[in-house]
Amino acid sequence: MPLKASVFIATSLDGYIAREDGGLDWLMGATQSTDDHGYAGFMAGVDTLVMGRGTFDKVMTFGEWPYADTRVVVVSASLEALPKGAPAQVELHPGPIPALLEHLEATGAKSLYLDGGKLIQGFLREGLVDEMTITRIPVLLGQGIPLFGGLAKDVLLQHMKTTSYESGFVQSTYRVVR
16 A cells, blocks of 8 residues: 555635744744644544654744654755754655655655745655645735745646634645645
């Protein structure tokens, strides 16, 4: 069975995943709700979290590591080693994506959670994203780091479901049509 690669990410209403400096203050301020918006259910179906270096660097500033029981693979061509204090279940891979996938399959990965704008964009360009769950947060940033970048061709999506939460978040799940 081939790897399943899924995205579960939040954006501002105007499509940004972070401020230009990587700041997430707008997201942290919007998450006053105790509802996890489906995150625990999503994570229950994931065996490996694959994130880009920028995302890893940001998560390392959170204090407590939020992925205690999940294998995490950080993809970076420039990072030579993980920093001191990186959790034991975190590993580093230099890429590129085809070599990463070969490594993941060889080491037993079945269901991937992709996190990080550049990483997600790279998987989309390679035609390797199966499903995307995008939660739109009711805030306009005007500028920042966009979730989506340039593509060589259209990526067709099939809408699976949309859920509106009391928090004002609107979450849509799409399957990538191949």
